[in-house]
Amino acid sequence: MLMVIINPAASSAYNPVANSSVNATPRSSVSPGDEVKPDTYGSATDSGTFSSVSILAQQLSEAATRAETRIGQNDTSLLDSITGDQYLVNQAQHDAQVPSTDNPDLLARARQATGFVNGSDTNPFKGLTRDQLQLIAHDDGGPFTLNERRAAWEELRSMEPPAPAKSNSHRDLMISRLFGSNTEPPVAKPPFTYLNGTLNSNLFLNREDRALFADMYAYAQEQGVDLVYVDALAMTFGIYRHFSDGRQLLGGNTGYDAERYRVTFDFKPEDAAIASRVLNGSAINSTRIDQGFLRYILHPDHGAFMNIGGIPFLEKMVNKFSSEGDQQPPLGSEFATYTRVRIEDHIVRTTDKSIRLPPSEALSGIVNGVWGLTEKGKAAGYSIDPVTGLMSKPAKAPDDQASPPSTLNAPVDTAPNRNAFDALADTRDQPTARWIWPGHLFKLMRGFKP
Structure with missing residues (x-):
């Protein structure tokens, strides 16, 4: 099992209510009458809430488990859905994607990621380590929306040293x-x-x-x-x-x-x-x-x-x-x-x-x-x-x-x-x-x- 270290300062803006699932699905697939599944991230405390650090920690821990099962796979292919031409072609569809949850903080994080990739908000994953960002960006099929994965990937890119200037790029x-x-x-x-x-x-x-x-x-x-x-x-x-x-x-x-x-x-x-x-x-x-x-x-x-x-x-x-x-x-x-x-x-x-x-x-x-x-x-x-x-x-x-x-x-x-x-x-x-x-x-x- 990979060890995941959480930076509390990176996520302190979120304090989600732990009563809903976080599988990423398009908004259109959730009907008003659909039953909301119980949250799988922890159990309720006396106050009925968890810190966002706890939920993000569990999400990253589960992403690390999924990453272990992918050892030997081409990591580059996992990024195709958030870096290739098809990502831009289907941008409107990605912008409409939200977690299937009524947790306001998880929804807010997804909205913030969508705002960031469209140039109107800050990156919700700013401050996470490279290992944590890589887990989110590569977690194809996990709880993160495509725009959240894209935001994590862009934060990773911002940590890289500047590429040599290409006069003819x-x-x-x-x-x-x-x-x-x-x-x-x-x-x-x-x-x-x-x-x-x-x-x-x-x-x-x-x-x-x-x-x-x-x-x-x-x-x-x-x-x-x-x-x-x-x-x-x-x-x-x-x-x-x-x-x-x-x-x-x-x-x-x-x-x-x-x-x-x-x-x-x-x-x-x-x-x-x-x-x-x-x-x-x-x-x-x-x-x-x-x-x-x-x-x-x-x-x-x-x-x-x-x-x-x-x-x-x-x-x-x-x-x-x-x-x-x-x-x-x-x-x-x-x-x-x-x-x-x-x-x-x-x-x-x-x-x-x-x-x-x-x-x-x-x-x-x-x-x-x-x-x-x-x-x-x-x-x-x-x-x-x-x-x-x-x-x-x-x-x-x-x-x-x-x-x-x-x-x-x-x-x-x-x-x-x-x-x-x-x-x-x-x-x-x-x-x-x-x-x-x-x-x-x-x-x-x-x-x-x-």
């Missing part, structure tokens, strides 16, 4: 290409406002997004793909995050032309077929690419403007970074060199002359060759570009909106981290948050230079 490559620096900046918080409008939209990619793009750069590099394809997809994803997961971007199929006829935009037929294939395929259910982003960007209201010419590459990435990734063929030579495309060649514009706004309902019009707002447009709070006729509408920012540094007054060619949406910050009398009509992208996406 895929993480460094991602940081260099997306942020133009040697160090990774913190995650910026949406919504889009005039104060943060000039920030590099890639700053708004969260931790999981960045991990995905690091792996995507590595895969693209291995396959001989021009990395600008990944740059362009990351920029589109960053814009989506920057604009509150697209909620601040108005749909592109709600507009009218100068003659007040209804105008809609769609993908070209080849791209429409790919979009349908992705949305209705099986890979979307397990891909690491945010499903909300995919459903947003593959809808013509938004994707017809935002993902110009990038749908074929996006489909390959959806499939590769899913549970079906091992079945995917190598990427073809069509991605070896990034080729700039004409927006007009990738968007189908349709003017419906059966639908026309009466003059009194029009928000804008042309007078002497210059676009301007009607009284109705002005009353609705729109602003307009007098050259292009593209309109935007303000929206109030949240009360707790932070004020990140701004570079609004910097010249266009010298402002740091400018991107394809920088021009959005150049309008006079800007509101704190703005709704942007995707028609801006006809002009702004041209600013993306690989």
Whole structure:
């Protein structure tokens, strides 16, 4: 029997009630009417409670017993469920996993571990020894949730000496290409406002997004793909995050032309077929690419403007970074060199002359060759570009909106981290948050230079 030494200081925050079992099961498998089995960790004292040290000690002792039966097995394989790609693919399922118990402290420990692996809480196993952490991380089938095992594994990694710097590692490559620096900046918080409008939209990619793009750069590099394809997809994803997961971007199929006829935009037929294939395929259910982003960007209201010419590459990435990734063929030579495309060649514009706004309902019009707002447009709070006729509408920012540094007054060619949406910050009398009509992208996406 392995001897397990408990560090009381590491667990003193917990004082669980010893009246329930701690087998880790998904929440959905426990029905409200199910009988709760008696706790197997000790017997009740006069006060009816045990310290968390006692329960964790017994859990570790039992984990040590199970470890003895695994002598000779490949320890690395025991970590596959918490370190491999499938862990990230099934992150939502792991986040929903809780111990099958009504013990508030054991539940709190599991919640804290889930918060830690998602970057919003501290590690509940901080302070345990390496041997104790190894028992938890390797205890496949034991009482610990996958997120608790992951938290123990990450604490183990934090004890390791720093690895030698790798100048060409895929993480460094991602940081260099997306942020133009040697160090990774913190995650910026949406919504889009005039104060943060000039920030590099890639700053708004969260931790999981960045991990995905690091792996995507590595895969693209291995396959001989021009990395600008990944740059362009990351920029589109960053814009989506920057604009509150697209909620601040108005749909592109709600507009009218100068003659007040209804105008809609769609993908070209080849791209429409790919979009349908992705949305209705099986890979979307397990891909690491945010499903909300995919459903947003593959809808013509938004994707017809935002993902110009990038749908074929996006489909390959959806499939590769899913549970079906091992079945995917190598990427073809069509991605070896990034080729700039004409927006007009990738968007189908349709003017419906059966639908026309009466003059009194029009928000804008042309007078002497210059676009301007009607009284109705002005009353609705729109602003307009007098050259292009593209309109935007303000929206109030949240009360707790932070004020990140701004570079609004910097010249266009010298402002740091400018991107394809920088021009959005150049309008006079800007509101704190703005709704942007995707028609801006006809002009702004041209600013993306690989």
